[in-house]
Amino acid sequence: MSKNKKISRRDFIKLASASGAASMLAACGGNNTANNNMDNNAANNEIPENVNQLSGTTIKVLLNDFPYQHFITDRLSEFESQTGITVDWEMVAWPVLLEQSEIELSSGSDNYDVMIQVFIKAQRWMRAGWSAPLDDFIARDGFDLEDFLPSTRGAMNWEGVQYGIPFLAESTQMAYRKDVLDGASLAVPDTFDDLAAVLEATHNPPDFHSYVARTEPNGVHFPFPIWLQGFGGNIFRDPPNDLTPTLNTAEAVEAATNFVDLILKYSVAGSQTYTTPDCQNAMAQGLAGIWVDALGIFPPIRNAETSQFADQIEIALVPAGPAGRFPQIASHGYQIPKGSKKQEAAWEFIKWAGSKENMLDSALDAGYFAHARESVLTDPAYQEMYNTGDSPIGDLIAEALNLAKVEYRVVPEFPEVGARLGQGIGEMISGQKTIQEALDSVQADVEAIMIAGGNEINP
Numbered sequence: 473m474s475k476n477k478k479i480s481r482r483d484f485i486k487l488a489s490a491s492g493a494a495s496m497l498a499a500c501g502g503n504n505t506a507n508n509n510m511d512n513n514a515a516n517n518e519i520p521e522n523v524n525q526l527s528g529t530t531i532k533v534l535l536n537d538f539p540y541q542h543f544i545t546d547r548l549s550e551f552e553s554q555t556g557i558t559v560d561w562e563m564v565a566w567p568v569l570l571e572q573s574e575i576e577l578s579s580g581s582d583n584y585d586v587m588i589q590v591f592i593k594a595q596r597w598m599r600a601g602w603s604a605p606l607d608d609f610i611a612r613d614g615f616d617l618e619d620f621l622p623s624t625r626g627a628m629n630w631e632g633v634q635y636g637i638p639f640l641a642e643s644t645q646m647a648y649r650k651d652v653l654d655g656a657s658l659a660v661p662d663t664f665d666d667l668a669a670v671l672e673a674t675h676n677p678p679d680f681h682s683y684v685a686r687t688e689p690n691g692v693h694f695p696f697p698i699w700l701q702g703f704g705g706n707i708f709r710d711p712p713n714d715l716t717p718t719l720n721t722a723e724a725v726e727a728a729t730n731f732v733d734l735i736l737k738y739s740v741a742g743s744q745t746y747t748t749p750d751c752q753n754a755m756a757q758g759l760a761g762i763w764v765d766a767l768g769i770f771p772p773i774r775n776a777e778t779s780q781f782a783d784q785i786e787i788a789l790v791p792a793g794p795a796g797r798f799p800q801i802a803s804h805g806y807q808i809p810k811g812s813k814k815q816e817a818a819w820e821f822i823k824w825a826g827s828k829e830n831m832l833d834s835a836l837d838a839g840y841f842a843h844a845r846e847s848v849l850t851d852p853a854y855q856e857m858y859n860t861g862d863s864p865i866g867d868l869i870a871e872a873l874n875l876a877k878v879e880y881r882v883v884p885e886f887p888e889v890g891a892r893l894g895q896g897i898g899e900m901i902s903g904q905k906t907i908q909e910a911l912d913s914v915q916a917d918v919e920a921i922m923i924a925g926g927n928e929i930n931p
Contacts, residue, residue: 527556529817531585534572535563536804539771540639543834544825551824557817566748567690570887577602580811585818589628589636589807595884597807598630604808605633609819619828623873624803624844627882636805637826638844642768643872644695644790644800649761650862651784652682660788664702664730667762667791671738674761683738684760687746687901689894695765695790696731696897697800697880702793703727707880707889715883715927717918719893720911727793728907732900743902756780764790766802767869768842775839787863789871799872802881803844841865885925889918 535541541563548559564572573587577597589603597603610617617625620638628636648660652674661667675682686692700706705723709716718724735741740754752772754760756779763773767787776782790799806822808815824830831848834840841858842865848854849866858865880886896914899905905913919929 524556526817526820528558529556529814530558530560531814531817531821532583533559533561533586533821534569534576534584534588535561536569536588537563537565538640538768539838539840540768540834543838543840544830547830551821555817555820555824557820559821567688570690577809577811581809582811582813584809585812585814586821587807587809589805591627591642591802591804592881592887592890594628594636595630595882596887598628598633598635599884602810603635604810604812604815605635606637606808606819606822607634609823610634613823615823616828619847620844621846621873623801624805627803628805628807636807637822638803638805639826639831640768640802640804640842641844641849641869641873642766642802642804642842643869643876644698644765645767645770645868645872646788646790647755647763647765647770647773647785648788649758649781649784650786651781652761660786661762661791663792664699664794668730668734671734671762675738679759680761681738681740681754681759682761683734684740684751684754684763685735685746686748686751686765687735687739687741687744687898689891689898691748691765691894692897693890693894694800694802696727696893697878698764698790698798699727699731699793700724701798701877702791702795703730704793704795706877707886707893708883709930711879711883714930715885715922716930717889717915717922719896719918720908720915723795724911725907728897728900728911732897732907735901741901745898755785756782766842767865767872771839771841786861787865787868789868789875797875799876800881801872801876801878805844842869885921885927888921892917892921 535545545561545563552558569588570590570593573590573593576583576587609615617634621641624638624641625634628634628638653660653670656673658670658673661670671682685695697707703723703726705721705727706718708714709718736743740746740760748769751763751765752769755763755773758781770787772778774782774785779785789797806825808818808822812818828845828847831843831845832851832854835843835848835854836857843849849869855866859867893914896910899910900907923929
């Protein structure tokens with residue numbers, strides 16, 4: 473991939489739609505044709521007549537502590553003045569969001585009117601009928617759903633019904649300090665072996681650690697499959713056809729050994745529990761040199777207002793293993809809980825928060841770049857800002873969609889599987905168990921999870 477190429481709209485659609493991951497996710501019920509309907513975009517920014525009837529309504533919104541949500545809450549006064557709807561919002565950390573969402577949705581509570589539709593939870597929530605269908609709202613208002621990348625909207629579609637509007641086209645990428653690599657005359661690492669060599673050459677503790685990684689259970693299981701698949705393994709044998717767990721194979725042991733070794737040798741985290749803000753602070757303060765993780769949590773480290781090294785942090789594809797390069801992808805969005813009694817007002821908020829205007833403004837004015845709308849990623853201003861130099865963000869998102877193999881992530885039992893895997897990796901990092909012991913224990917527990925879910929486990 474050329475680092476200075478500005479990807480065309482046609483090429484972007486070709487890359488995003490050809491992806492095996494996109495095809496898999498769209499199979500959840502999404503339409504595979506991505507069209508940029510500018511007329512609908514324009515119409516969507518107009519305030520419909522029914523909004524006048526909603527003036528004086530207060531809605532409760534539960535958000536994740538995430539860059540795009542900070543952008544949205546900062547400009548809520550615009551939405552409130554336009555609609556007369558008051559937004560009582562609550563922003564919580566990711567682990568809290570997962571637990572709180574499960575409780576609220578499963579109980580049918582009307583405590584919240586808008587919540588986050590979580591990629592790995594969406595199948596479970598939609599199938600159970602806990603999320604409100606959005607098709608009538610989308611059709612009534614001409615909301616431009618097809619502007620969202622197929623893999624993102626497809627993840628929130630069950631049996632042809634849409635249950636969420638994406639705000640994120642997430643992919644794992646590699647953030648690195650360009651000045652550190654240039655100073656050591658080193659190329660950007662392309663493989664696991666390259667990564668280990670670069671980390672060894674640039675590590676200078678305690679003042680500078682060449683690496684940083686999340687190690688808390690709800691975060692570490694997202695980047696780990698880069699290594700697992702890169703060494704030829706997978707979470708399940710052949711998802712979605714054969715859901716037999718394969719977490720203690722020779723490939724899994726090799727992947728976990730490499731993954732954990734980098735953390736113990738080079739990461740600021742070491743054997744500690746390290747969260748997203750910890751990693752962001754380490755990169756922003758110049759304490760770490762490379763971070764392989766979710767693109768959507770990188771904006772603060774490339775923002776001059778929050779990072780001392782913003783102009784030196786570049787982004788590249790994740791390194792490849794012996795079996796290939798396997799970035800991970802996800803998509804989160806906004807949903808209306810089935811129990812909400814204020815669904816009309818909740819939809820107005822979602823429609824506004826998911827508008828092209830807000831998404832493009834967040835990219836151009838607030839440095840948030842992991843967007844789900846094709847029209848934003850191919851917008852000339854976005855292309856000019858993000859698809860030049862060493863970090864062509866739009867191209868990286870498209871290529872990640874093309875390379876990813878994440879059928880395992882939409883298996884309904886995966887949230888419990890991922891949490892147990894994260895705990896197992898924590899046991900390895902802390903030294904509570906050897907890698908083989910930890911993986912054997914994870915394998916046994918995950919088999920039990922899958923059997924309890926009604927899945928057949930094959931020898």
